Amino acid sequence: MNILIVEDEAVIAKHLQYTLRGFGYESIFLAGDYVQAIDILKDQIVHLALLDISLGGYRTGIDVAEYIRQNFNFPFIFLTSHEELPIVNAALNTSPNAFLNKPFKNISVYTAVSLALKNYKDNIAGKNESEERNEESIVIQDALFIKEKNVFTKIFLNEILYIRSDDNYLELHTPDKKYTIRETLKNMIQQLPDNQFFRTHKSFIVNLNAITAINYIHLMIGEIEIPITADNRSELLGKLNTFS
Template identity: 40%
Template sequence: MSKVKILVVEDEMVIADNICLILEDLGYEVLEPAINYEEALETIEAERPDMAILDIQLGGKKDGVDLAWTIKEQYDFPFIFLTSNADAGTIERVKKLSPPAYLVKPFKKDDLYTSVEIALHNYAESKGSKKSIDEDLLIKDAIFVKEKNLFHKIKLENIRYLKSDHVYIEVYTTDGQKHLIRGSLTDFSERLPKNFYRTHRSFTINVDHMDAINSAYVMIDGEQIPIGKNYRDDLLKKIRVE
């Protein structure tokens, strides 16, 4: 499980460094801050952040609102606007973006933490993604799991399989870890990509990590995952096993 990766775009380096220090103290992974539109795009392309904090007023021809439109249309991840004062025209431009959260200067540590939390939730809702499992969110290619009041990221590609455990779901990952999240395996499995297949009422597998299969079980990294009779025919058909 990795930390939520955040990019700060702010042309006043003292403010940018302060934001980065606070985010690191809160437990997030923080990228090297960008000071303008062009630098921000280079970092986004190279690092693929999970979220960005954008100052509206940036040096250069394009400002934070322009950058937000590019993120929304080309990269599709949540962002927070950082601002102190803005004219009516800028506010109108911002409103059209329906940003997941705002952060107003000057701000406190708790304000920053709250804005990040709200941005993740609001972004998920804007995409029609309901809260999948209590305080955990399924967004694009990852599960954002809340542990000790902070979201952490489990990339879907790193999940080997999931197992139902009463009102919880056990998530087994490629690094040998097991993460426990609250929710229904049935509801959650319906929201996963096509490479996740239900093999049993208690198991869902990531077929990309499947090593072998027969009529009774699937092998993943030396572990036998059972195949229930109600799922066998559909599973074998999906993975084109005759």
């Protein structure tokens, strides 16, 4: 999971980064102001943001939050030492997933991050499928169009080897490239032809034509091991021509 910390005080940012890594979150981006934060959001996949309300410069953490709400779909937490009601209300208007007051303790960081992620996932799970559907992918007949920087790139379905889920993101693996989109595995498998794609595990979809071997706990796509549950293995074997 990728986390973005937007904090203009370097010591606090580094301490928070160190604290999060102690909880097992390794991929962490640091930004000191609004411009740096937007650049990271445009270039990287982010799953969670921790935003200081007060930043050096004209733009604040509230402006970053508004940008996230307008352009993305992931949770964020405000870091604050403010007690002024107008500032707190302005922050609340962006619908943050949690607040973390400075100076913060390790347990407070852990609790805020865990609750923000849980509440966000519960909210996503409670939406119906039409609300869950993200317009970063379009499937038509034998091709999938992936949105990359406002341009839809065409990928033929037979080029996709497998699809891996990472929370609300999907990694689409082809022989030459990996594509990342914001989408759920549930929505994706419903759009793909079931005579060509199969869900082997809660986190994986495979192209049946790409499978090179199957054992009791994995199937192989070349040198790549894909996990498969016992029930799904039995169903998969029923779809394939197997001899013993």
